[in-house]
Amino acid sequence: MILKGLLSLNGASAIRGLRLGRAEWSRSLQRTYQAVDPFSTRERRQETLLLRKIPEIASAEAFLWPSVIEVDLRFADVDGSTPTRDILSILALAMEQRPEAVLEFGTFWGSTTANLARNLPDAVIHTIDLPPERSQALVLTAGKPVDDVHLIESRQLGEAFRGSPLAKRIVQHAGDTATYDYSGIHDRLSFFLVDGSHTYEYARSDTLTSFRLATGACTIAWHDCDESHPGVTRWLGELIGAGLAVRRIQGTVVAYLRFDAGDKRIRTFAAG
Numbered sequence: 001m002i003l004k005g006l007l008s009l010n011g012a013s014a015i016r017g018l019r020l021g022r023a024e025w026s027r028s029l030q031r032t033y034q035a036v037d038p039f040s041t042r043e044r045r046q047e048t049l050l051l052r053k054i055p056e057i058a059s060a061e062a063f064l065w066p067s068v069i070e071v072d073l074r075f076a077d078v079d080g081s082t083p084t085r086d087i088l089s090i091l092a093l094a095m096e097q098r099p100e101a102v103l104e105f106g107t108f109w110g111s112t113t114a115n116l117a118r119n120l121p122d123a124v125i126h127t128i129d130l131p132p133e134r135s136q137a138l139v140l141t142a143g144k145p146v147d148d149v150h151l152i153e154s155r156q157l158g159e160a161f162r163g164s165p166l167a168k169r170i171v172q173h174a175g176d177t178a179t180y181d182y183s184g185i186h187d188r189l190s191f192f193l194v195d196g197s198h199t200y201e202y203a204r205s206d207t208l209t210s211f212r213l214a215t216g217a218c219t220i221a222w223h224d225c226d227e228s229h230p231g232v233t234r235w236l237g238e239l240i241g242a243g244l245a246v247r248r249i250q251g252t253v254v255a256y257l258r259f260d261a262g263d264k265r266i267r268t269f270a271a272g
């Protein structure tokens with residue numbers, strides 16, 4: 001603790017103090033203090049421990065990289081879209097699965113939706129997000145444990161596939177993922193991407209919905225399996241505790257599980 005304080009209070013920080021003024025200097029010192037020790041707060045330590053429970057494997061152990069993946073990156077840099085390194089792993093997992101139909105929770109601009117459609121030319125891609133009208137989306141989520149409200153407000157829903165030939169194989173559903181009636185989906189779903197709200201409650205609910213809708217051998221992927229999303233890592237830790245082989249892919253924040261819809265553990269979760 002003392003050593004850490006001394007490391008934060010070096011000569012450079014004294015010069016910054018003269019330049020920035022007392023309040024800003026104090027904030028800057030706090031930031032440096034936390035950077036010196038990533039375990040500086042109890043929450044931070046908890047978040048790190050949750051993440052460490054999820055075994056990490058190299059992408060080459062998770063799937064065989066396809067020789068060609070076609071990716072439209074125009075929307076990958078929009079704040080809230082899935083970054084390129086993660087899109088590639090999600091697409092490789094999906095291509096190995098070869099699903100007849102996919103369900104994505106959290107469409108946003110539709111970047112991953114469009115790339116899934118592009119690389120799975122025979123599949124139907126179902127994707128769900130809150131209604132595009134801001135007021136309706138806010139009413140539907142009022143009082144619920146959703147996160148990233150700024151993303152809900154900044155969405156251009158499905159912009160990445162609107163007007164493109166890919167849209168013919170994309171079915172946009174509008175509603176709250178936790179309360180939506182999925183009974184209208186009759187396709188054989190075997191690939192799921194959980195990327196809506198990243199709270200524990202929604203990560204759990206969207207996963208259980210996937211387990212209920214799954215047919216045969218399936219793959220489910222979760223985005224944002226990292227320290228900033230302890231709700232996701234906590235939920236994935238519970239799945240691991242039940243003996244399910246959830247893994248996160250090195251160099252990404254993607255976690256995944258291959259499962260059979262008939263597996264007793266999956267059926268038990270689905271019933272819960």
Ligand SMILES: C[S@@+](CC[C@H](N)C(=O)[O-])C[C@H]1O[C@@H](n2cnc3c(N)ncnc32)[C@H](O)[C@@H]1O
Pocket residue numbers: 080081082104105106107108109110111112113128129130141146147151152155175176177178195196197202
């Ligand atoms: C991180 S973005 C999804 C990114 C997208 N999957 C991609 O790869 O580009 C999360 C999305 O989930 C949506 N969302 C958040 N809470 C939701 C809820 N309760 N029901 C439906 N959609 C929700 C947000 O509106 C937002 O568009």
